[in-house]
Amino acid sequence: MEDEESAAVLKAVGRQIKxxxxxxxxxxxxxxxxxxxxxxxxSAVERARRIPSVEFLDKADEVLGASGKIAAMKTDVxxxxxxxxxxxxxxxxxxxxxxxxxxxSVIQGLLQTEEYARAVFRGRRPxxxxxxxxxxxxxxxxRQEILDAASAHPLFNFVQCESTLRLRIGGKMVMRRQLExxxxxxQLRNVDLQVLPLCREENSGVDGPFRLLKLRDGTTVGHTxxxxxxxxxxxxxxxxxxxxxxxxxxxxxxxPHESLAFIEKVLGET
Numbered sequence: 001m002e003d004e005e006s007a008a009v010l011k012a013v014g015r016q017i018k019x020x021x022x023x024x025x026x027x028x029x030x031x032x033x034x035x036x037x038x039x040x041x042x043s044a045v046e047r048a049r050r051i052p053s054v055e056f057l058d059k060a061d062e063v064l065g066a067s068g069k070i071a072a073m074k075t076d077v078x079x080x081x082x083x084x085x086x087x088x089x090x091x092x093x094x095x096x097x098x099x100x101x102x103x104x105s106v107i108q109g110l111l112q113t114e115e116y117a118r119a120v121f122r123g124r125r126p127x128x129x130x131x132x133x134x135x136x137x138x139x140x141x142x143r144q145e146i147l148d149a150a151s152a153h154p155l156f157n158f159v160q161c162e163s164t165l166r167l168r169i170g171g172k173m174v175m176r177r178q179l180e181x182x183x184x185x186x187q188l189r190n191v192d193l194q195v196l197p198l199c200r201e202e203n204s205g206v207d208g209p210f211r212l213l214k215l216r217d218g219t220t221v222g223h224t225x226x227x228x229x230x231x232x233x234x235x236x237x238x239x240x241x242x243x244x245x246x247x248x249x250x251x252x253x254x255x256p257h258e259s260l261a262f263i264e265k266v267l268g269e270t
Contacts, residue, residue, distance in 0.1 A: 009077065010048040010080055013048075013057075013073050014046040014048045015046075016069070017045060017064075017070060018046045020060070020065075020070060021042075021046075024063075026064075028042040028043050029042075031063065031064070035056065035060055037056060041056075051077060051080065054074055057071055057077065058074075089223070090142070092213055092221065092223070092232070093110075093146050093154075093213065095216055096146075096215055096216070097154055097216045098154055098155040098213070099154050099155070099211065099213050100159075100211065100212045100213075100246055101159070101209070101211040102158075102159045102160075102161075102196075102205050102249050103160055103164060104160075104163060104196075104205055104208065105164065105208070105209055106164055106167070106169065107160065107178060109140050109143065110143060110147060110156075110158075111181065111185055112140060112144075112181075113174070113177050113181045114137060115170055115177060116170055116175070116177070116178040116181075117137050117140045117141070118170070119170030121133045121137060123169070147188070147191075156190060157194070157250070158192070158193050158194065159194045159249050160195055161195075161196050161198070161203075161205065162198045162262075162266075165266045175270055176267060179263055179266060179270060180267065183260060183263055183264065186260045187260075193260070193263075194250060194254055194255070194256055195258075195262050197254065197262070200252055202252055203252065204252060205245070205249045208224070209224070209225065209226075210223065210224045210242055210245075211223040212242055212246055220239050221233060221234050221239070222234075222239055
């Protein structure tokens with residue numbers, strides 16, 4: 001497992017399934033046959049070597065007569081299947097009253113389509129396994145629920161460098177759908193989406209992507225990610241620098257209205 005927190009959750013789930021199985025007088029092969037899984041799959045789940053699916057937990061709960069006690073662990077398991085970095089970011093985002101992000105390498109994660117995100121992760125070197133790719137894609141898509149929340153909308157501001165709109169990550173059709181997604185999100189009332197054109201003579205974002213999250217308790221934290229490092233910024237002096245830099249970047253960028261027109265233009269050229 002990638003981190004101790006996930007490992008602890010999966011060990012607890014596996015232990016509970018084993019206890020319920022033994023109490024029912026079933027062997028691993030017998031439980032597997034009853035729920036449609038192989039003996040090795042049941043063994044791997046009990047030893048915390050495999051993350052059980054929702055279907056696995058529901059069927060095991062029913063067959064073992066656990067009265068919802070096994071099925072109740074689905075939420076914990078769902079969180080454990082995502083990388084720790086994703087879980088930590090999701091927790092911060094859930095507390096945010098306002099979220100701002102600048103990116104000059106790829107489309108910001110909260111704005112990515114599933115196909116685009118998959119292409120990004122498949123392009124990493126050294127390569128991820130297909131299981132790792134799907135784990136990361138699922139985590140990224142789950143984080144986007146914050147954009148679709150029915151209530152308590154945070155305010156969002158995204159600034160994308162023009163270069164991220166023109167890089168054909170995943171191919172022409174993947175990029176067209178990604179640009180269409182940006183146009184959809186840009187119409188949301190709580191979202192300001194801006195583009196920083198390459199023709200600008202000044203660009204205060206050349207040091208790379210970063211994010212600012214103003215939390216509901218009044219504090220502000222930053223987040224930077226480059227190559228092998230992901231860091232939450234909480235030092236007031238550093239936060240001040242990021243806030244100042246982001247304000248300048250927004251001023252250098254096109255307005256939200258101009259930006260949507262610009263994205264439409266790029267879409268027509270893609």
